[in-house]
Amino acid sequence: MKLSLFVAAAAGVANAATLPPAAVEPALELAVRALPNAPDGYTPDNVTCPSTRPSIRDADTLSTNETEWLKVRRKVTLQPMKDFLGRLNLSGFDVTSYLNTHSSNISNIPNIAVAASGGGYRALTNGAGGLKAFDSRTENSTNAGQLGGLLQSATYVSGLSGGSWLVGSMFVNNFSTISNLQASDRVWGFSKSLLEGPNYDTIQILSTYEYWKTITDQVDGKSGAGFNTSFSDYWGRALSFQLVNSSKDNGGADYTWSSISLMDDFKNGQYPMPIVVMDGRNPGEVIIESNATVYEVTPWEFGSWDPTVYAFAPLEYMGSRFENGKVSENGTCVRGFDNAGFIMGSSSTLFNQFLLQINSTSIPTIFKNALTDILEDLGDKGDDIAVYSPNPFYGYREASEDYATTPSLDVVDGGEDGENIPLHPLIQPNRHVDVIFAIDSSADTDSFWPNGTSLVATYQRSLNSSGIGNGTIFPPVPDVNTFVNLGLNKRPTFFGCDPKNLSGPAPLVVYLANSPYTYDSNFSTFKLTYSDEERDNVITNGYNVVTQGNGTLDSNWTSCVACAILQRSTYRTNTTLPEICTTCFNDYCWNGTTNSTTPGEYEPTMFLTTSGSGKNVLHRTAAGLAFAVTMFLAY
Numbered sequence: 001m002k003l004s005l006f007v008a009a010a011a012g013v014a015n016a017a018t019l020p021p022a023a024v025e026p027a028l029e030l031a032v033r034a035l036p037n038a039p040d041g042y043t044p045d046n047v048t049c050p051s052t053r054p055s056i057r058d059a060d061t062l063s064t065n066e067t068e069w070l071k072v073r074r075k076v077t078l079q080p081m082k083d084f085l086g087r088l089n090l091s092g093f094d095v096t097s098y099l100n101t102h103s104s105n106i107s108n109i110p111n112i113a114v115a116a117s118g119g120g121y122r123a124l125t126n127g128a129g130g131l132k133a134f135d136s137r138t139e140n141s142t143n144a145g146q147l148g149g150l151l152q153s154a155t156y157v158s159g160l161s162g163g164s165w166l167v168g169s170m171f172v173n174n175f176s177t178i179s180n181l182q183a184s185d186r187v188w189g190f191s192k193s194l195l196e197g198p199n200y201d202t203i204q205i206l207s208t209y210e211y212w213k214t215i216t217d218q219v220d221g222k223s224g225a226g227f228n229t230s231f232s233d234y235w236g237r238a239l240s241f242q243l244v245n246s247s248k249d250n251g252g253a254d255y256t257w258s259s260i261s262l263m264d265d266f267k268n269g270q271y272p273m274p275i276v277v278m279d280g281r282n283p284g285e286v287i288i289e290s291n292a293t294v295y296e297v298t299p300w301e302f303g304s305w306d307p308t309v310y311a312f313a314p315l316e317y318m319g320s321r322f323e324n325g326k327v328s329e330n331g332t333c334v335r336g337f338d339n340a341g342f343i344m345g346s347s348s349t350l351f352n353q354f355l356l357q358i359n360s361t362s363i364p365t366i367f368k369n370a371l372t373d374i375l376e377d378l379g380d381k382g383d384d385i386a387v388y389s390p391n392p393f394y395g396y397r398e399a400s401e402d403y404a405t406t407p408s409l410d411v412v413d414g415g416e417d418g419e420n421i422p423l424h425p426l427i428q429p430n431r432h433v434d435v436i437f438a439i440d441s442s443a444d445t446d447s448f449w450p451n452g453t454s455l456v457a458t459y460q461r462s463l464n465s466s467g468i469g470n471g472t473i474f475p476p477v478p479d480v481n482t483f484v485n486l487g488l489n490k491r492p493t494f495f496g497c498d499p500k501n502l503s504g505p506a507p508l509v510v511y512l513a514n515s516p517y518t519y520d521s522n523f524s525t526f527k528l529t530y531s532d533e534e535r536d537n538v539i540t541n542g543y544n545v546v547t548q549g550n551g552t553l554d555s556n557w558t559s560c561v562a563c564a565i566l567q568r569s570t571y572r573t574n575t576t577l578p579e580i581c582t583t584c585f586n587d588y589c590w591n592g593t594t595n596s597t598t599p600g601e602y603e604p605t606m607f608l609t610t611s612g613s614g615k616n617v618l619h620r621t622a623a624g625l626a627f628a629v630t631m632f633l634a635y
Contacts, residue, residue, distance in 0.1 A: 035259035036246065038336035042237070042253040043221035044319040049333035054317040055326035056303075056396055059310045062430050065261065065300040066273070070155070073269035074106045077153050080136070081110065084149030087142060088562035092578040095562070102573055110569045111434045112154040113426045113507070114272075116441075117454060118161025118348070118415040120525040121190055123441035125535050126514045127159070127166045129542020130439040132178035139179070145551030147561060151272070156433065158296075158422040160277040160414030162441065162525075164347040167274045169243040171260055172252070172340045175271040176245075182536060186245045190530040194238040206249055211241070218253050227319065227337070228408055232386035236345025244340060255340045258316040261299035273298060277414040277422040278347045280304070281385055282402040290457060291468040292417040293403065294424045297343050302392070305428050307470050308401050313392035322392045346386035350413040350525075385410045415442075418457035426507065427462070427472045433507045434568035439546070440489075440513045444480070445602040448522040450513040452483035455495070473506040478594045484602055485595040489513040492548070492557075494564055497589035499571050510564050517544035517607045549608045560584035 039045040057063070062070075078099060085095040102108040114134065116127035132138050134150035141148025151157075159167030169187060170176055181188045192198060197211030206214065215237040223229045237251055244252030260266055260274065280293035293308045303312030313322065319337030320327050327333055389408035396404055403409060414422060420442045426433045442450040455477045462474040475496025483489045488511070495509040496502060514521055519541035523534075530538075544550070548557040563581035570577050 035256070035262055036252065036254040037259045037262070038254040038256050038339065040254075040336060041221065041250065042218040042336075042339055043225050044227060044334045044337040045225070046332045047335045049327060049331075053327045053329070053331075054314045054320060054322075054333060056311050056313050056322060056392060059303060059305045059312055063298075063301055063312065066298065069267075069269065069273065071106075072267075073155060073273070074109065074111075076269035077112075077155065078103055078109065080149055080152035083142075084136070084147075084153050085562050085565065087144075087149070088558040089556075090559055090562050090578055090580065092580075095566075098566075098570075098575065102569070107432065108569055108573050110153075110565045111432055112150065112437070112565060113156040113158065113431075113433045113435070114151065114154055114437045114439070115422050115426060116157070116159040116163030116166050116439050117421040117450075118163050118350075118413070119420070119441040119443055120162045120348075121165075121527065121530055121535075122443070122448075122514075122521065122523045122525060122538065123162030124166045124169075125530065125538035126441040126521055126542040126545075127163050127439050128178045128181075129539040129544070130437070130512060130546045131157075131166070131170065132539060133543045133546045134437070135177060137177045137179075145547065145555075145558060147547055147558060150437070150561070150565075153565075154272045156275060156426060156431070157272045158275040158277060158425055159347075160420070160422040161348040161350060163422060163439075164276045164344045164414070165239060165243055167276065168257075168340060168344040171271075171274040172243075172255055172257070173245050174263055175265065178539065182539070184245060187243055188535070189242065189532075190528075190535055191532060193529050194242065195528075198241045214250060218250070228387045228389040230385055230387045232345045232349055233342065235349070236339065236341035236343075236386075239344055239348075240339075240341030243344065252340060254336070256316070256336060257297060257338045257340050257343045258299060259340075266299070275422065275425045276343055276347050277424060278349075278386070278411040279414055279417050280308075280403060281410045281412045290417050290419075290461060291464070294414075294417070294419070295411055296425045297338075297347075302338070302388075305424075305470060305472075306468055308468070309393060309403055310470075311393055311396055318388065318392060319390070320392075321390045322394070322396070325396050342386070346388075346411050347414045349385055349411075350416065385412050415454075418453060419461065420454040421458070423454075423458045423474070423509075424472075427458070427474055429471055429473075429505065432505070435508045435510065435565050437510045437512060437546070439542070440511065441542075442514075443522070443525050445484075447601070447603055448524060449489065449515070449602060449604065451480045451489050451602070452477065452511070452513075453480055455509070455511060456480060473502060473504045475502060475506055475509055476592075478590065479596050481596045481599055482594045484599040485597065486593065488590060490515050490604060490607075491553070492546075492560075492588055494585065494589040497567065497585050499568065508564055508567055510561070512546050514542070515545055515607065516604055517541050517549060518609070520606070544608060552608065554587070556580065556584060556587075560588055564588075 039047055082096045082099055117123055133147050136142055136148040136152050138148055157167055196208045197206050215234055218237055219229050219233045240251035244255050246252040276297040278295050293304050293306045295304045300315055301312040302315050302318055315338050317333050319334035321331055387408050391407055391409040393404055394407055421438050421440055426436050440450040442454055444451040444453040459474045459477045462469045462472045477495055493511045496506055519537040521538045521541045548554050551557050559580050563584045
């Protein structure tokens with residue numbers, strides 16, 4: 001950090017900057033624009049197979065669909081990137097000229113990704129603050145000190161568990177803005193528990209009894225059609241009532257994840273590609289190991305790059321019976337298995353046990369007892385997971401791996417292997433990502449703040465290059481004690497700044513950890529009700545984290561974001577970055593220093609507060625001064 005910032009902090013005030021836009025600015029009513037294209041609601045159903053039978057493919061390349069989409073999307077990002085980077089005050093560097101010069105070879109243009117971690121509604125709301133700040137459609141987000149346009153310049157956005165709720169809700173609702181999701185009276189009403197049913201415009205449209213009867217009828221329909229069901233079917237159905245903007249009171253039962261690929265705006269490359277992450281669980285396993293198979297769901301496919309599976313199935317036809325890697329000529333194709341809520345629920349199975357709290361609701365006792373019996377029976381059978389049956393990879397390549405020898409594929413919460421930030425899809429060499437903005441809403445410490453655990457897990461996994469790492473490379477990161485002792489989890493930290501020091505191509509990671517900038521956003525992961533005020537305050541705090549209080553904490557911050565985005569691109573093209581980037585990398589890059597002593601209890605205090613004039617200022621307390629001292633001494 002600069003000496004000037006330290007001095008300003010010691011005085012109790014920093015450069016004033018206006019607060020982020022109001023938590024919920026005036027917005028148009030959220031339009032119902034996703035595609036409810038399942039053939040029979042929540043029940044997967046037989047359909048006519050396409051002329052080319054659905055088949056499994058090896059994971060040696062990107063899918064044809066993704067490759068063709070990238071040709072469109074990467075070109076579409078050029079103008080937003082010129083506009084965005086051109087606003088970020090890179091004096092002495094003509095961004096537009098640079099991008100124009102290299103646009104004929106799109107692989108030289110920065111390839112940006114955003115990752116939103118798990119952590120329940122805390123992760124959804126904190127991550128939402130980040131995406132809101134990155135979105136040029138947010139009011140005032142293109143002003144000085146702001147980062148609006150980063151999202152329009154990005155290629156990929158990934159999420160797991162609570163982060164998958166954020167990504168799923170935004171993209172299934174046709175890439176709606178966070179502001180519109182906040183303002184809608186059909187979704188994001190978290191003041192009513194999932195156990196009780198949704199509130200629409202302060203009126204509970206469905207009674208708790210009707211709500212659960214609707215959910216059980218939907219799951220019964222899937223089971224009655226011959227498909228195995230689990231806790232996650234009920235969990236995914238409940239989530240959908242809060243996350244999917246359906247015109248019907250059925251929780252978006254007919255909205256599929258693969259329908260994202262059919263939306264005109266997505267096909268035309270108007271927004272990034274969403275990816276949801278989940279872990280595999282082999283039969284008989286209870287604890288998920290760090291080398292668990294990581295599955296990803298794109299708008300086109302379900303599968304894994306890991307050597308344990310190394311294959312992808314066509315998402316639209318999940319639920320079909322694949323034999324030797326394809327649907328046979330006599331086989332039947334199935335559609336509707338990839339329900340959007342089921343995909344989000346599959347990535348967040350950590351919460352399934354909450355359904356056993358159904359006794360706390362106001363539904364009639366006879367129905368409550370019946371539903372409890374069903375859920376407890378599923379738990380007794382070990383079905384507190386998401387069941388993908390029939391297993392699309394069953395017998396594929398005659399592999400001896402567990403995944404290929406069981407008729408059902410079990411998946412669990414994407415963060416159970418310790419990698420709570422969904423970085424795995426973004427470090428795959430075939431995707432050539434240059435920079436990842438990693439929003440970490442984890443609850444690693446006893447006080448529910450992140451401490452870098454997820455980055456450490458991803459780095460350690462990548463070191464097993466001949467096994468589960470499978471050629472992925474991740475920048476070195478320190479141990480979690482160092483994260484806390486050096487304050488790397490209190491403000492943005494860059495990892496992998498110098499590609500010459502890496503063992504191969506790897507993205508630069510901009511680590512953005514949840515911290516109390518304007519609000520104590522460290523709610524428990526298992527807090528399942530948020531008032532609108534709590535929801536919006538966490539979103540605003542997340543906005544402040546990624547913008548550094550709109551530049552209040554560092555007036556160079558937006559320039560440093562630009563430097564991080566351009567670093568890999570300019571390295572490939574042998575172009576010199578401006579002098580400000582040297583300053584930025586000195587300020588924000590982890591320099592290899594470690595301090596592995598066990599830290600004391602981690603209780604960060606508020607970094608910013610709001611003065612009577614509506615300006616952001618550094619918190620005028622001894623704790624605020626201590627934070628500035630820590631940052632100064634660390635750099």
